[in-house]
Amino acid sequence: MEMRAIDDVIEMGRQLTPALPPLSHALHDSFLHSHCSACFSPLHPPPPPSRVLYCSQACSASDSPLHTSSAELQLLLHRQSPSSAASDDGDTSDVRAALRLLAALRDAPSCCGSQRIAGLLTNRDTLLAPETATSGILATIQSGAKAMAAARSSQKGSSDVSEDMKATTLEEAALCAVLTNAVEVQDSEGRGIGIAIYGTDFSWINHSCSPNACYRFQFQSALDTGTLQSLRASRMWISPSGCDVKMDNGAIGFSGLRKGYAEYGPRIMVRSIKPIKKGMEVTIAYTDLLQPKNFHAVSGDFPLERDGISFNQDEAIERLTDGINDAVADYLSAGDAESCCLKLEELLTVRVLDEGLKTDTRKIALRNHCLQLHPLHYLSIEAHTILASAYKVRGSRLAPPSTGVDRVTWEDYDLTRISAAYSLLLAGAVHHLFCSESSLICSAANFWANAGESLLKLARSLAWDENYKTCMCSLVNQSEAYYHLSHPSYADFERISNHFRNCVTHHVREVWDFLRHGCPYLRGIRDPIDFSWLGTNLDSCLGIVRNVSRHELLGQTAEGRPMVFQLGVHCALYGNFLLSICYGEGSRSTSHIQGILRSEETL
Numbered sequence: 001m002e003m004r005a006i007d008d009v010i011e012m013g014r015q016l017t018p019a020l021p022p023l024s025h026a027l028h029d030s031f032l033h034s035h036c037s038a039c040f041s042p043l044h045p046p047p048p049p050s051r052v053l054y055c056s057q058a059c060s061a062s063d064s065p066l067h068t069s070s071a072e073l074q075l076l077l078h079r080q081s082p083s084s085a086a087s088d089d090g091d092t093s094d095v096r097a098a099l100r101l102l103a104a105l106r107d108a109p110s111c112c113g114s115q116r117i118a119g120l121l122t123n124r125d126t127l128l129a130p131e132t133a134t135s136g137i138l139a140t141i142q143s144g145a146k147a148m149a150a151a152r153s154s155q156k157g158s159s160d161v162s163e164d165m166k167a168t169t170l171e172e173a174a175l176c177a178v179l180t181n182a183v184e185v186q187d188s189e190g191r192g193i194g195i196a197i198y199g200t201d202f203s204w205i206n207h208s209c210s211p212n213a214c215y216r217f218q219f220q221s222a223l224d225t226g227t228l229q230s231l232r233a234s235r236m237w238i239s240p241s242g243c244d245v246k247m248d249n250g251a252i253g254f255s256g257l258r259k260g261y262a263e264y265g266p267r268i269m270v271r272s273i274k275p276i277k278k279g280m281e282v283t284i285a286y287t288d289l290l291q292p293k294n295f296h297a298v299s300g301d302f303p304l305e306r307d308g309i310s311f312n313q314d315e316a317i318e319r320l321t322d323g324i325n326d327a328v329a330d331y332l333s334a335g336d337a338e339s340c341c342l343k344l345e346e347l348l349t350v351r352v353l354d355e356g357l358k359t360d361t362r363k364i365a366l367r368n369h370c371l372q373l374h375p376l377h378y379l380s381i382e383a384h385t386i387l388a389s390a391y392k393v394r395g396s397r398l399a400p401p402s403t404g405v406d407r408v409t410w411e412d413y414d415l416t417r418i419s420a421a422y423s424l425l426l427a428g429a430v431h432h433l434f435c436s437e438s439s440l441i442c443s444a445a446n447f448w449a450n451a452g453e454s455l456l457k458l459a460r461s462l463a464w465d466e467n468y469k470t471c472m473c474s475l476v477n478q479s480e481a482y483y484h485l486s487h488p489s490y491a492d493f494e495r496i497s498n499h500f501r502n503c504v505t506h507h508v509r510e511v512w513d514f515l516r517h518g519c520p521y522l523r524g525i526r527d528p529i530d531f532s533w534l535g536t537n538l539d540s541c542l543g544i545v546r547n548v549s550r551h552e553l554l555g556q557t558a559e560g561r562p563m564v565f566q567l568g569v570h571c572a573l574y575g576n577f578l579l580s581i582c583y584g585e586g587s588r589s590t591s592h593i594q595g596i597l598r599s600e601e602t603l
């Protein structure tokens, strides 16, 4: 099954589905005590741990009957009991979501088969086939289905649990449907807090490495009837297609299934990120397009190569990945952001393949050269993301509690400046990839918005006068109008993008030396937006920044501050423009960045 566009031409930034409620959803175990199990909103303040918690009476009334009738309660109790062998097993959200799915469809047993449940593909035969199943997935499905069957028997009060547990086909199919169709629900900080399974309107959308649509979540507590009616009234711009469409349409129309649609839980809505013609298949990305698996398909491979000799990439990538993981462990587990920055910058700067060069005479001749990881390689992007965050944390740690945001120490200021430089480099690198693969619009949007936020924080951090807040650019003055262009024509999109890009390129030339000053790795990056300097010889880029004294830096800061501000405003506005295409007006991401721009009096 697949979904196709039903209108003549759908512009980019169009909402293609209403905000769809989940068929089933479950928090990850680690968020069961900090978030509402019905609507996934954070609990303030976190109450003392108990089994399943709700943010309101309405959420409790909506969800607790399903929590009990689905046997989720029994499953959690069983796993917590000291006698349970599975008590310290991993996350149970898949299994709990599968139990909830079966309970939601209890009145519609004909919707449940081993191939499809409520129209949703289970992939059971493929997932359990001996030739395709990895031992890990097979064991996970079998043990999960057994735990589900045991919990369901115990909930029914069945006397013969062992007999009930023999027939786990239905549980296996439900769990496979969850594994095939569930999406990770992320909170505003991008943390995966749980999973949700949606009906066929969403779940029949296939994956593409170059998708033309994306999705976002909408979090609400239990909805009143008026809001529900208006959500349902919103139209579908896509419809099912495929050889089974008749049969499966029957499945979705079944009244028992409709009962299964919870009126609460994180809703999902699909949006177009490219113009889509009538009859074209609508696709989304199931994974992060900047991650390795898809990266090569999206943007080509950036080889570790010199003078026509390509090196053993797998070995090098493995070593670099280990190095990055080691640095991240310092940051996340040991809380040592400084060590993380040192390790990552060393990793990005030193030769990466020296050991592999021992045997080949041509390669031996190259041993004195410095081979750097390409700045657009996915590992560089990963490392830059961590560096931007680690420098930011280091900057805020150094500020004494009494100083407030506007009065910071020099060291704090330097760290904030380098964090902003990394954020800008990330925005530029991902934007470069976005120019050749427009599916990366959501990533580009987030990186531009982050760069804008970091640069505005930097401009704010030395407050000796307020005159820096002047933006002469006509685009900035018209920015209010762009918020209402969440589905622009492609021509408008290109015009606005080109204008913003030209302004950003101009400002970057003025401030880049200042932003990267004192950072050994960043001095090798000539320009963070225009990568035409990336030729064959990265070495020649090193060492081009003269040493600047603290005094000169201070002078540059006073002068550079309006420019940093203008650059920050442009990045934030452009990020917001792209965010409104991907997620629509009023989304959490756009509201956040608009709040920042309002506080800077640019809106």
Ligand SMILES: C[S@@+](CC[C@H](N)C(=O)[O-])C[C@H]1O[C@@H](n2cnc3c(N)ncnc32)[C@H](O)[C@@H]1O
Pocket: 001, 002, 119, 120, 121, 123, 180, 181, 203, 204, 205, 206, 207, 208
């Ligand atoms: C959420 S379902 C998508 C709808 C599904 N095609 C159906 O018939 O119900 C996900 C499953 O669809 C299949 N699928 C999705 N995208 C695919 C793609 N690009 N190529 C091949 N199979 C795909 C895979 O079996 C995947 O596990």
